[in-house]
Amino acid sequence: MDNQKELEKLIDKLMASDVLETPSKDFTAQVLEKTVRTKSQQLEYKPLLPKWILSLAAVLVVGFLIYGVNLYVTSGNSVSYFKDLNKIGIWSSDFFSRFNFSKTLTYSIIISGVLICFHSLILKKYFEDRLA
Numbered sequence: 001m002d003n004q005k006e007l008e009k010l011i012d013k014l015m016a017s018d019v020l021e022t023p024s025k026d027f028t029a030q031v032l033e034k035t036v037r038t039k040s041q042q043l044e045y046k047p048l049l050p051k052w053i054l055s056l057a058a059v060l061v062v063g064f065l066i067y068g069v070n071l072y073v074t075s076g077n078s079v080s081y082f083k084d085l086n087k088i089g090i091w092s093s094d095f096f097s098r099f100n101f102s103k104t105l106t107y108s109i110i111i112s113g114v115l116i117c118f119h120s121l122i123l124k125k126y127f128e129d130r131l132a
Helices: 002-017 027-040 051-074 085-097 103-131
Strands: none
Touching: none
């Protein structure tokens, strides 16, 4: 008990010698000025991929489609790689038949994928609301 009283006296002595600190006179004005300044700076929308890259990708896709159609039309019969598509299905079924996944693993992978998609939608909405 005496220890508590001595401790209390020491704290009272320290508090009496300490000066109460106050902010500067224009503290509120400075804070408000900073908030107004940050609100006035609007974020500029910049797409992840520039328009010229998207245009180049579109041109390449259309070019490959036109090339494939021309190969199909100019040859009398169907192009050989259309016939080989069936072989890809056979190869993939042989390859994946070697793996045996339990139902628990399969369901956990599916649920994880669904949750990741759901979480990305929530984050997208959050950041859109935050930036707006």
